[in-house]
Each structure stands twice: as C-alpha cells, then as structure tokens.
Amino acid sequence: xxxxxxxxxxxxxxxxxxxxxNIDLHIPPGRIVGLIGPNGAGKTTAxxxxxxxxxxxxxxxxxxxxxxxxxxxxxEDVCFIADVAVLPRWIRVWQLxxxxxxxxxxxxxxxxxxxxxxxxxxxxxxxxxxxxxxVVQLHLAIVMxxxxxxxxxxxxxxxxxxxxxxxxYTNLLNDYFDEERTIIxxxxxxxxxxxxxxxxxxxxxxxxxxxxxxxxxQESYVELVVAPDNAxxxxxxxPLYERELFGRHIFLYENANRQQLKELGELxxxxxxxxxxxxxxxxxx
Amino acid sequence: MNRLMALVKREYWENKGAFRTTPLVIGGIYIVxxxxxxxxxxxxxxxxQSLKELARWVSTTEAGLRGDSIYAVSLVIFPFLFNVVLSFxxxxxxxxxxxxxxxxxxxxxxxxxxxSDTLTLASKLLSAMVxxxxxxxxxxxxxxxVIALIFSIVVLSLGENPWTLFLGIGSPFKAWSMLLLxxxxxxxxxxxxxxxxxxxxxxxxxxxxxxxxxxxxxxxVLQIWIEFLQTFTLKKNLFGVIGEWFANSxxxxxxxxxxxxxxxxSLGAPINDTFSHELSVMNILDRLFSTQMLxxxxxxxxxxxxxxxxxxxxxxx
Numbered sequence: 084x085x086x087x088x089x090x091x092x093x094x095x096x097x098x099x100x101x102x103x104x105n106i107d108l109h110i111p112p113g114r115i116v117g118l119i120g121p122n123g124a125g126k127t128t129a130x131x132x133x134x135x136x137x138x139x140x141x142x143x144x145x146x147x148x149x150x151x152x153x154x155x156x157x158x159e160d161v162c163f164i165a166d167v168a169v170l171p172r173w174i175r176v177w178q179l180x181x182x183x184x185x186x187x188x189x190x191x192x193x194x195x196x197x198x199x200x201x202x203x204x205x206x207x208x209x210x211x212x213x214x215x216x217x218v219v220q221l222h223l224a225i226v227m228x229x230x231x232x233x234x235x236x237x238x239x240x241x242x243x244x245x246x247x248x249x250x251x252y253t254n255l256l257n258d259y260f261d262e263e264r265t266i267i268x269x270x271x272x273x274x275x276x277x278x279x280x281x282x283x284x285x286x287x288x289x290x291x292x293x294x295x296x297x298x299x300x301q302e303s304y305v306e307l308v309v310a311p312d313n314a315x316x317x318x319x320x321x322p323l324y325e326r327e328l329f330g331r332h333i334f335l336y337e338n339a340n341r342q343q344l345k346e347l348g349e350l351x352x353x354x355x356x357x358x359x360x361x362x363x364x365x366x367x368x
Numbered sequence: 369m370n371r372l373m374a375l376v377k378r379e380y381w382e383n384k385g386a387f388r389t390t391p392l393v394i395g396g397i398y399i400v401x402x403x404x405x406x407x408x409x410x411x412x413x414x415x416x417q418s419l420k421e422l423a424r425w426v427s428t429t430e431a432g433l434r435g436d437s438i439y440a441v442s443l444v445i446f447p448f449l450f451n452v453v454l455s456f457x458x459x460x461x462x463x464x465x466x467x468x469x470x471x472x473x474x475x476x477x478x479x480x481x482x483x484s485d486t487l488t489l490a491s492k493l494l495s496a497m498v499x500x501x502x503x504x505x506x507x508x509x510x511x512x513x514v515i516a517l518i519f520s521i522v523v524l525s526l527g528e529n530p531w532t533l534f535l536g537i538g539s540p541f542k543a544w545s546m547l548l549l550x551x552x553x554x555x556x557x558x559x560x561x562x563x564x565x566x567x568x569x570x571x572x573x574x575x576x577x578x579x580x581x582x583x584x585x586x587x588x589v590l591q592i593w594i595e596f597l598q599t600f601t602l603k604k605n606l607f608g609v610i611g612e613w614f615a616n617s618x619x620x621x622x623x624x625x626x627x628x629x630x631x632x633x634s635l636g637a638p639i640n641d642t643f644s645h646e647l648s649v650m651n652i653l654d655r656l657f658s659t660q661m662l663x664x665x666x667x668x669x670x671x672x673x674x675x676x677x678x679x680x681x682x683x684x685x
Contacts, residue, residue: 136479136683154680155484163480171382171474178381185374186481222477 085147087112087233087265088133092141095128095289102128104289105141110282112232113262117276118269119359120286126269127165129286130237133267134163146232159188162226163235170222172211176204183225195228198254216247223251227259234259236268240275248275255279277355285362292362301352305341307334309348317347324361335361371483375491379465380499386457387495391504394449395511402515406522416526423528431537433630438538440631444622447508447547451619454504454551458496462562463580465492466570466675470682485679489566489672496562497555505548512540546620546647553618553652560613560664563671570678584610615639616660618652 090108094101103125110116120126131137133145135154143150148157170179176199183190199206202220210218219240226234240248256279260266268276283300285293295303309317314332318325320343322334335353336344344350353361380387413419426434466489469475478488520530555562565580572579584606591605615637623645624632633647635655642660644651655661 131683134479136476138681154479155482155487158480158482163476165476165480166473169473169476171469171477172472173382175381178378182374182378183481185377186371186483188482 086110087146088267089144090133090142093129093132093143094140095125095132095137096140101289103132103139106286106289106291108284108291108294110265110267112265114281115260115266115268115279116282116284117273117280117355118267118284118286119273119355120269120292121363124286125289126286127237128289130163130165130235130267130269134161134165134235136165160231161233161235162229162231163237164219164222164226164239165235165237166239166241170210170218172209174210175206176208176210176221177206179210179221179225180206183229187229189230190225191228191230193228195224198224198227198258216243219243219247219251223254227254232264234264234266236266236270238270239268240270240272248272252276252279273356273359274354280355283355283358285359287363293358300355300358303338304353304358305336305339305344306351306353306357307336307344307348308332308351309334313347317344320344324364326360333357372487372491372494375483375488376494376499379491379495383461383495383500386461387500387503388507390453390457391450391507394453395507395514398449398511399514399518402518406518419522420526423523423526423533427528427533431532434534435537435539436630438534439543440622440633442512442538442540443543443546444620444631444633446512450504450508454501457504458500458562459565461500462492462496462565463569463576465496465566466679466682467572467576471574475683479683485676489676489679492566493562493672497559498552501551501555502548505544505551508547509544512544516540546649549649549652550618550620553656556656557617557661557664559668560671563668563675567671567675567678570675570682612640612642613660613664616643616655618655620647 086109088108088110090106093103093106093108095103106129108129118126118130128137132139132143133150135145135150135152135157138151145157146160150157174182180192180195183195184192199221202217202224204213204217204221204224208217210221213221223239240251243251252275255266268280270276277297280297282296283293284291304323307317307322309332311330311332317332317334320334320336320339322336322339324335326333335357341350409419410416469478516535520535523530523533568576568580588606588610592607595605618635621634621637622631623634623638626632634645635647635651636643636645638645643655643658
C-alpha cells in the first residue's frame with residue numbers, strides 16, 4: 084500500500100520567515116506518528132499544508148490527492164482535530180450530529196451516540212454549556228464515528244486535566260486505531276503519548292531533526308547514568324547530550340557500544356522527552 | 369444538493385434569532401399594538417358607539433378606492449417595519465458570514481468536513497437572498513392574517529360585514545405575492561452589495577463593519593475632492609452611483625401624485641427615469657434583465673470570487 088503522506092521539498096514561507104523549510108515526509112498507513120517540536124517550529128504549519136488549509140511550495144500528496152486543490156474531497160478520508168474547543172459554540176449536540184451525518188458520507192450516528200453515552204454530554208446541550216473536557220469528548224466522539232484513513236490531532240488535549248487526557252488516548256487506541264488507519268499527533272505532553280506512538284518526527288526551525296520508528300529509537304539511542312568519577316570517560320565516548328541530575332551525570336548516545344558503556348554505569352532507554360531535549364540542544368550542534 | 373441543504377440549515381440554526389425570532393417579535397408587536405388600540409378605544413368608547421360609526425362611515429366610502437388603499441397599505445405601509453429590519457438582518461448576517469467562524473476558530477471544524485468552500489459560500493448567499501426574506505415574508509403574512517381576523521371579529525360584533533368592508537376587496541393574495549416577488553428581486557438587485565459584504569467578511573482581520581464602510585467613503589470623498597479641485601464642480605462620484613443604485617432597487621414605495629385620493633404605488637424611488645416606476649411584474653423583471661443589473665452581476669462575481677479565494681486560504685483570524 085502506498086504512503087498516506089508523501090511530501091518532497093515541502094516549504095512554507097511567510098513574509099520574513101520560513102516556517103517549514105524543505106522537508107520530506109513519507110508516512111505509511113497503520114502508523115501512529117508523533118510530530119514533536121518546540122513552539123513555532125512549524126508543526127502546525129506543516130499540518131495545515133497537509134490538511135489543505137494553507138498553500139505551500141513543494142510536492143505534497145495526501146492519500147494520492149493534492150490537499151490545496153481537493154480539500155473537500157480529501158476530507159472524506161481525512162479528519163482532524165485542530166486544537167481544542169473549535170466546535171461552534173452556538174450549536175446543539177443533536178444539530179452537530181445531524182449536520183455531520185448529512186455532510187460526511189462516512190459518519191455513523193450509532194457509533195457517535197454510543198461513544199457519547201459514556202459521557203455526560205446530552206443531545207440537547209449547547210456546545211457553550213459544556214466544559215472544555217466535555218467539548219473534547221464530543222469532538223472525539225464525532226471524529227471516531229467517522230471512518231477515515233487519516234486522523235490528524237493537533238494539540239488535542241491542551242488544557243485538559245490528566246483524567247481526560249488519559250481517557251482520550253485510551254479511547255483512541257482501543258476503539259479507533261487499526262492497521263488501516265494512520266494517526267498523526269502533535270502535543271507538548273510527550274510523555275503521555277510516547278507509549279502509543281509507532282513513529283517519531285522531531286521538527287526544529289522548520290526542518291526535520293529526527294524521523295524514525297520507536298523500535299529504532301530503542302535500538303539506536305541509549306542513556307547512561309554515571310557517578311561524577313566516570314563522567315570524563317563517558318564524555319570521551321561522544322555523547323549527543325549531557326545533563327546533571329542530583330549530582331549524577333546522564334549521557335545520551337546514538338549507536339554507541341553498549342558493552343563499553345555498561346562498564347561506566349547504568350543503561351536506560353531514553354524517554355522521548357529526553358531524546359527531544361537532546362536533539363533540540365545537542366543534536367543540532 | 370444534500371450537502372448544500374445541510375449547510376443552509378446550519379445557517380438557519382446559527383441565525384435563528386435574526387432570521388426567525390426577530391420577525392416574530394415584529395409580528396407580535398403589531399398584534400399587541402392592534403389589541404391595545406382596540407382596548408383603549410373601547411375603554412373610552414361608550415358601548416363602541418364611535419367604533420360603530422367609524423365602521424359605518426368606512427362602509428359608505430367607494431369600494432374600489434377602499435380596496436386600492438387597503439392593497440397599497442398592505443403592500444407598503446404595513447410591511448414597512450419588516451422591510452427595514454430585514455435589510456438590517458441581512459446586512460449584518462452577511463457581514464459576519466465569513467468572519468464569525470474565523471473569530472471563534474470554529475472554521476477549523478467546518479473545514480474538517482468534506483464541504484467545499486464554494487458550497488459554503490453558496491449556502492450563505494442563499495440564506496441571505498432566499499431564506500431570510502422568505503421567513504420574514506411568511507411571518508408578515510401570518511401577522512396580516514391574525515390582525516385581519518381580529519378586525520373581522522370586531523367588525524362582525526359591530527354588525528358590519530367584514531368581507532365587503534375590507535377582506536374581500538383588498539386583494540391580499542396579490543399584495544403578498546408582489547411583496548415576496550419584490551423581496552426576491554431586491555435580493556438579486558442587491559447582489560453587488562451582498563458580495564461586497566461577503567468579501568469584507570472573509571477579509572477583515574477585525575471590525576468588518578469598518579472595513580465595509582470605510583473604503584467606499586474614502587473613495588467617494590477623494591472623488592469629490594479631486595473633481596472639485598479640477599473643475600470646481602461636483603460630478604458623479606461613488607456616493608452618487610451607490611445612491612442611484614439604491615433608488616433603482618425594485619422595492620415598492622408610495623411615491624408620486626395622489627390621483628383621485630388613490631395612494632400612488634411606485635417601483636423604486638422615482639429620482640430619475642432610467643426605469644419605469646409603475647408597479648408591475650414586468651417592470652420588476654425589466655430591472656433584473658437590464659444592463660445595470662448585468663454590470664452589478666459582474667461586480668458581484670468579482671467580489672465573490674475574491675471572497676472565495678480568501679476563504680480557501682483562511683484559517684483562524
């Protein structure tokens with residue numbers, strides 16, 4: 084099966100700045116991709132191009148379609164939650180369901196109502212009467228009731244409490260994801276999604292700083308914790324990044340000799356957050 | 369088609385207050401005022417003596433003339449408040465049509481649905497041109513019927529025949545049809561204005577009202593100024609063009625000389641003789657198939673095309 088997203092030389096320029104700088108993306112079906120980067124790195128801009136919300140330079144094909152020309156057709160197979168609480172505030176839940184049903188050929192009312200039945204959202208509620216968490220639940224219920232090939236979530240859980248966030252990702256993983264579907268998620272709360280991701284893409288200053296699968300991350304990257312005495316020796320092994328925690332030195336290596344490292348201290352699999360920090364600070368140097 | 373209808377429904381739901389509640393309130397005010405008038409009258413009236421005399425006097429006037437007056441009143445004076453409020457409703461609806469969802473960011477949800485921007489624009493234009501006028505018209509007709517019913521009951525209780533007195537001679541169906549026709553014709557005639565408002569709505573970063581009014585005012589004032597500097601005369605400028613265009617809009621008014629006590633109905637404001645001002649279906653169509661309308665349509669297409677172009681690229685403002 085061909086790639087869900089195929090981008091070559093994708094570039095987006097604003098007046099004085101380049102938000103997305105000549106990036107290539109190849110995302111196959113059946114993956115959950117985390118798109119991670121600091122504020123203003125170009126994540127949202129890249130996603131907007133993918134969703135046909137902004138024009139761009141370079142080649143971009145999403146499910147074989149050109150998003151800037153065929154947004155409406157593309158949206159039959161793609162769904163997105165761009166940030167929290169973008170549901171129209173005036174609308175009632177039943178109106179929202181009826182509209183989506185009439186406009187979206189792949190929407191299932193039964194599924195949507197089933198998801199909603201486990202929440203406190205009722206059909207007669209207006210969106211503006213709902214709490215932020217309930218709005219996200221409603222939006223997720225609608226999105227999960229749409230049978231699409233690509234789901235894009237841009238900061239879907241921003242500003243929600245931990246209970247909602249956990250529930251959100253559990254639902255997504257258990258009830259929605261399958262081999263055919265691809266999900267792209269951006270978030271700042273990396274630690275919450277790292278166990279569900281299959282691929283990782285780091286974006287920095289509009290460029291891709293890292294693009295690899297989670298298995299590869301575990302294979303290639305290793306974290307070493309050493310006592311101060313061994314710090315000099317560890318530093319000589321060319322770590323990507325070094326930090327200090329409670330008087331102990333922590334080093335991050337890429338493709339290093341694990342046998343050698345083991346003699347110096349404890350080995351760990353680095354968390355995505357640590358890898359991110361290392362890539363953003365050390366990796367660029 | 370289903371998608372378009374769904375989108376029009378969305379416009380109706382979102383603007384229920386303006387499209388439905390507003391005319392209902394006007395109709396309600398009309399009915400309440402009618403009832404209040406009757407109660408006040410009866411309060412000071414000894415056993416309805418003067419009301420009885422009034423009805424008797426009305427019944428002695430010439431039926432043909434009375435019918436014409438009732439027709440004119442139910443076509444121009446009675447719906448006046450509906451007309452004025454409808455134009456305000458449509459104006460502000462269009463001004464917000466492509467702006468509000470950018471402001472509250474719900475555009476990001478609407479754009480996640482497989483409905484093209486062209487279809488979205490069409491649904492909004494259709495709501496302004498057809499949905500709002502038709503709802504106002506229906507509620508006007510209902511108000512008319514209720515008030516006619518109230519008066520019929522009063523007249524009956526006074527021992528007069530409401531049918532010969534006013535019901536049977538005012539040609540209400542003709543008046544209603546003409547009013548609806550004029551509403552729809554005005555909507556077509558107003559396309560350049562509607563398109564301008566949608567363009568502003570899709571463009572304005574904030575305060576669309578300002579962006580709608582300021583550019584034409586600036587252009588017109590500059591025109592007047594330059595013209596005055598060059599020739600010390602005041603020739604046609606944008607104000608004049610817009611004013612003339614408003615005057616020629618196919619609205620129905622009472623204008624002209626009172627011949628034999630008959631209320632003179634007129635199509636548009638008779639400030640010039642570009643079009644015939646006699647009220648008839650043919651004359652309404654004549655305006656819609658004129659060169660002026662064609663120019664207006666071209667302007668509208670340019671504005672709408674630009675609005676669509678901007679909408680395609682719009683996310684949140």
